[in-house]
Amino acid sequence: MAIKSQADFFSGVMFMVIGGVFAIGSTNYTIGDGARMGPGYFPLMLGILLALLGAAIVFRSLVVETPDGGRIARWAWKPLGFVLGANLLFGVLLGGLPSIGLPAMGMIIAIFALTIVASMAGSQFRLRDSVLLAVVLAVGSYVAFILLLKLQIQVWPTFISG
Incomplete structure (x- = not known):
């Protein structure tokens, strides 16, 4: 077949x-x-x-027959790199990296970094739109995880929150 x-x-x-x-x-x-x-x-x-x-x-x-045989296109390396890098950066910023002395930066900064870096994967990047999306995601995450679910997640970096 x-x-x-x-x-x-x-x-x-x-x-x-x-x-x-x-x-x-x-x-x-x-x-x-x-x-x-x-x-x-x-x-x-x-x-x-x-x-x-x-x-x-x-x-x-x-x-099912497809018109062009459903050929696999070339890899989109730029979006792949930005999306994977954004997720890696989120994890590092959220939990810190004690092996190199990087403290945890908290959920808010991690969400902003994730959103801005992942937005760079697209063909049109607008910093204003990315920051607006990050604000909405950060507020929504704070309400959902901290206020409603009462999860013990570090929200801000230690040097800000004490």
């Missing part, structure tokens, strides 16, 4: 692999059942659903 859409085929394979890894990894935890779910129940179900979705996409890529 010939592959009629390369992009769909490899996307489906990726979903099946990730779903399978999640499903297998969840077996290290207590699964439970529908009435008494254990910590491994949700990752198991999510992994199975993801793998089934991947199988459906692979099947579709083998059956």
Whole structure:
């Protein structure tokens, strides 16, 4: 059987692999059942659903004809680098890096850095729009995680909050 859409085929394979890894990894935890779910129940179900979705996409890529054969385009290195870098920067700023003496900068600064760096991945970057989005995300995160859920997350750097 010939592959009629390369992009769909490899996307489906990726979903099946990730779903399978999640499903297998969840077996290290207590699964439970529908009435008494254990910590491994949700990752198991999510992994199975993801793998089934991947199988459906692979099947579709083998059956449904696409106009250009669904050729895989060249890698978009700039957006990939900015998005991965933004997430790495968020983690470093949120938790700090004690091995090099970088203290935790807190949730607000980490959200601003994440939003601004990730915005640079697009073809049109406007600092004003990125800062406005960062303000909305920071306020929303503060309300959701600190006020409503009462999570113990460092909001500001130690040198500001004491």
